[in-house]
Amino acid sequence: MRPTVYIADIAQHEGKEITLHGWLYNRRSSGKLHFLQVRDGTGTIQCVVFKGNVAPEVFHEADHLPQESSLTVTGLVKKDERSPIGFELDVKSLAPVAKPAREYPIGHKEHGVAFLMEQRHLWLRSQRQQVILRVRHTVEKAIRDFFDERGFTLVDAPIFTPSACEGTSTLFEVPYFDLGKAYLTQSGQLYMEAAAMALGKVYCFGPTFRAEKSKTRRHLTEFWMVEPEVAYMDLDGDMELMEQFVSYVVQTALAKHRKELVSVLERDVSKLEAVKPPFPRITYTEAVDVIQKAGHPMKWGDDIGGDEETVVAKQFDRPVMVHRYPAEMKAFYFKKDPADPKVALGCDVLAPEGYGEIIGGGQREDDLPTLEAAIEHHQLPKEAFEWYLDVRRYGSVPHAGFGMGVERCVAWICGLHHVRETIPFARMMERITP
Numbered sequence: 001m002r003p004t005v006y007i008a009d010i011a012q013h014e015g016k017e018i019t020l021h022g023w024l025y026n027r028r029s030s031g032k033l034h035f036l037q038v039r040d041g042t043g044t045i046q047c048v049v050f051k052g053n054v055a056p057e058v059f060h061e062a063d064h065l066p067q068e069s070s071l072t073v074t075g076l077v078k079k080d081e082r083s084p085i086g087f088e089l090d091v092k093s094l095a096p097v098a099k100p101a102r103e104y105p106i107g108h109k110e111h112g113v114a115f116l117m118e119q120r121h122l123w124l125r126s127q128r129q130q131v132i133l134r135v136r137h138t139v140e141k142a143i144r145d146f147f148d149e150r151g152f153t154l155v156d157a158p159i160f161t162p163s164a165c166e167g168t169s170t171l172f173e174v175p176y177f178d179l180g181k182a183y184l185t186q187s188g189q190l191y192m193e194a195a196a197m198a199l200g201k202v203y204c205f206g207p208t209f210r211a212e213k214s215k216t217r218r219h220l221t222e223f224w225m226v227e228p229e230v231a232y233m234d235l236d237g238d239m240e241l242m243e244q245f246v247s248y249v250v251q252t253a254l255a256k257h258r259k260e261l262v263s264v265l266e267r268d269v270s271k272l273e274a275v276k277p278p279f280p281r282i283t284y285t286e287a288v289d290v291i292q293k294a295g296h297p298m299k300w301g302d303d304i305g306g307d308e309e310t311v312v313a314k315q316f317d318r319p320v321m322v323h324r325y326p327a328e329m330k331a332f333y334f335k336k337d338p339a340d341p342k343v344a345l346g347c348d349v350l351a352p353e354g355y356g357e358i359i360g361g362g363q364r365e366d367d368l369p370t371l372e373a374a375i376e377h378h379q380l381p382k383e384a385f386e387w388y389l390d391v392r393r394y395g396s397v398p399h400a401g402f403g404m405g406v407e408r409c410v411a412w413i414c415g416l417h418h419v420r421e422t423i424p425f426a427r428m429m430e431r432i433t434p
Helices: 007-013 056-062 113-118 127-148 189-199 235-263 284-293 306-313 368-377 382-393 406-414
Strands: 017-030 033-039 044-050 070-079 087-098 173-175 181-184 201-209 222-231 281-283 320-323 340-344 346-351 356-363 399-405
Touching: 007 017, 007 044, 017 044, 017 087, 033 056, 033 070, 033 087, 044 056, 044 070, 056 087, 127 201, 127 222, 127 235, 127 406, 189 201, 189 222, 189 382, 189 399, 222 235, 222 406, 235 320, 235 346, 235 356, 235 399, 235 406, 281 284, 284 306, 284 320, 306 320, 306 346, 306 356, 346 406, 356 406, 368 382, 399 406
Parallel strands: 044 087, 281 320
Antiparallel strands: 017 033, 017 070, 033 044, 070 087, 173 181, 201 222, 222 399, 320 346, 346 356, 356 399
């Protein structure tokens, strides 16, 4: 058997006879020629079957293969300027591996999103979904590369947790043997704070779960999040890390996928080219002023929702950092601003083009009595946080961090309307299959 060649590497084999293994994406015929669009997961190439080059039964077979038949194709690699990849395959032989048992349900026509989500296991084979998943892969690798290259240590946070970071209303509760209740994690942050006191600069990267009953285009019940935490870092250092991180991830994805973003996803990449430091920084108070001037009935102390985020982000050509939110809006672990205790040393990064918050984070409270008082104020069970308080009892230092959801970032980079396309198998309020 000839070694398998992948379509992504086809340029290295110009003028040579090679063998591809893949699936039939589409086909058309023109007299003595059949044109087969064959994909192999790394790309798609046109395979030209000329009647005079193959056995009669092969020529007949090529004209009757159903969509998504798996097949092996052998032929000569030829340069073709009309091809999107610059080459085509002059077929010498082909052999089906398996033909679909029934008509493939996703044809080359428009389908409703509800139908496509039901067929998600097959929808992944479409060109658009392949591009999105490749961008996601690049984003995840860029995340790891960014932190690894800067001396961070990856620390895996637990999925089962005995308590909630911010109350239990948005957590999935599960029975846990004889110990009672446990919860699927909504964040690894508290554990990263402990790890940062051991390793200095750490991050966790894994699945998180939110039982929030939300059906917006920005929400999933299961998503992936990266959460760095750094000892001896304040809010200013944290914000600088945020903008460096976001810029690195976006520019890495753009550099690798520019052609696909434009040709397949029709993304206006000029919007991504502008994502470079420095990012504009405004306080929550300034953001409220912007929102009010735009005609929205918001007052100081209200949460900045999706519509309001869009109003603020529209003022800038790159992500904007909104910092120092009202302390009462933030979780118990946020440190208050010594210069103005009404606000917390927190920051959200809002992506442009209506994509909203992609990062949330800030400086953590490092003073033991203040943190104990905050736990009591939020009516949280102190015994569940004794281990977390130990982080302050033994060598407490200023520290800060943040969290970024992969799906929102990918949706923004790809210019997608809904985050459900950014994850292979979406989990939402109304969906737990396939």
